[in-house]
Each structure stands twice: as C-alpha cells, then as structure tokens.
Amino acid sequence: xxxxxxxxAIETLKGVFDGAGAVVVTHYMGLTVAEMTDLRGKxxxxxxxxxxxxxxxxxxxLDGSVGEAGDALFKGPxxxxxxxxxxSAAKVATQYAKDNEKFSVIGGxxxxxxxxxxxxxxxxxxxxLDQLRGKIIGLxxxxxxxxxxxxxxxxxxxxxxxxAYAAKDAA
Numbered sequence: 001x002x003x004x005x006x007x008x009a010i011e012t013l014k015g016v017f018d019g020a021g022a023v024v025v026t027h028y029m030g031l032t033v034a035e036m037t038d039l040r041g042k043x044x045x046x047x048x049x050x051x052x053x054x055x056x057x058x059x060x061x062l063d064g065s066v067g068e069a070g071d072a073l074f075k076g077p078x079x080x081x082x083x084x085x086x087x088s089a090a091k092v093a094t095q096y097a098k099d100n101e102k103f104s105v106i107g108g109x110x111x112x113x114x115x116x117x118x119x120x121x122x123x124x125x126x127x128x129l130d131q132l133r134g135k136i137i138g139l140x141x142x143x144x145x146x147x148x149x150x151x152x153x154x155x156x157x158x159x160x161x162x163x164a165y166a167a168k169d170a171a
Contacts, residue, residue, distance in 0.1 A: 006057060013053065013061035021086030022110040024093045024120055025073045028052070030102035039103070043092050046128075048083035069114040073107045086110060090124040 001009070017023060028036065040050050055074040062070060081089040090108065097105045108115045108123075115123065127135070 009054070009057050010061045013058055016051070016080070016082055017061065017109065019084060020082035020089075021084055022082070022090060022108055022115075022120075022123060024081040024089050024108045025106045026079050026081060026093055026097070027076055027104045027106055028079045028102070029077050031100070035100065035102075039092075039096050042096065043081055043083075043089065046083065046088040046092050047085060048081055048089040048092060050079055050081050052077075052079045066109055066112060066114055070109060073109075073114070078106075085129045087123060087126050087128045090120050091128070094121055094124040 031039075036050075043050050053074075055076075055078060058074050058078070058080075059071055064071070081093045083089040093105050097103050105117050105120050107117055108120045110123070
C-alpha cells in the first residue's frame with residue numbers, strides 16, 4: 001500500500017467515524033470467509049457495514065481524539081461494524097458474538113465517547129431508530145383516534161334513536 005492509498009484509507013475511515021452513530025470494534029480471529037460473509041449479510045440487512053481495518057490507519061484517522069482508551073481498542077485483528085443508527089450495528093454484532101465463539105465484541109466508539117463491551121451490550125438492548133419512530137407515531141395518533149371516537153359516539157346514538165322511531169312508525 002503506497003502513501004496515496006494510505007491517505008485515501010485514512011480519509012475513508014475519518015468519514016466512517018464522523019458519519020456513524022456508533023462504531024463497534026470486534027475481533028474476528030478464526031472466522032471463515034463464509035462466516036464473515038454471513039455476518040456482513042446480517043449487518044447489511046440492518047443498514048450497517050463491517051470493515052476489516054488496519055490498526056495504525058485507524059489510529060491516524062482518529063488522531064488521538066478518543067485518547068488512550070480508544071487507541072487501546074485497536075490491537076490485534078480488528079473489524080469495525082458501523083451504521084448511521086447507533087443501535088443496529090451493536091445489536092447484530094452482539095448477537096453474532098453470542099452465536100459464534102470466534103467472534104467477540106471488544107468495545108466501541110460513540111462520537112468521542114469510548115464504550116467497553118458492556119456498554120455495547122447495553123446499547124444493543126435499546127430499541128432501534130425505526131422502532132422508536134413507530135412508538136412516537138403511535139403515541140401521537142392515539143389521542144386523535146380517541147377524540148374521533150368520542151365525537152362520533154353521540155351522533156351514532158342519535159342516528160340509532162331516529163332509526164328506531166322510523167321503524168316504529170312504519171310498523
């Protein structure tokens with residue numbers, strides 16, 4: 001890899017760290033190509049990506065912004081899982097780590113904050129952005145539905161009374 005390629009890789013990593021809601025740092029030692037492909041597919045379904053990174057390039061891309069605790073995450077064979085949504089990459093990575101002993105979650109970065117493996121597990125238990133949006137829409141629609149039901153009830157009762165009188169007169 002020549003200097004131009006390294007500089008391009010560093011710029012790409014800077015973009016990843018700036019655009020990601022959270023970056024999950026993982027060790028993948030011993031995974032087969034098929035297992036890595038499976039993991040990438042699961043991440044892609046959730047809108048996330050997996051990238052095997054070179055530690056020195058990551059440390060240059062971070063430029064010391066996360067301190068020694070963040071730099072300590074990048075030791076050994078490291079892959080990063082990332083997505084614009086802070087929860088989706090963490091959910092898939094922690095679930096895959098439970099299912100496969102060769103894959104482990106070391107920690108992660110959320111903005112300038114360094115998270116350990118427990119922090120990533122806690123992040124994975126949160127609802128995703130789409131689930132939160134659905135709950136908010138449901139909460140906003142519920143009062144309007146109740147108001148419409150209350151307003152329609154008296155009119156419905158009046159119509160039933162008039163219908164009963166009409167049926168009585170017809171008989």
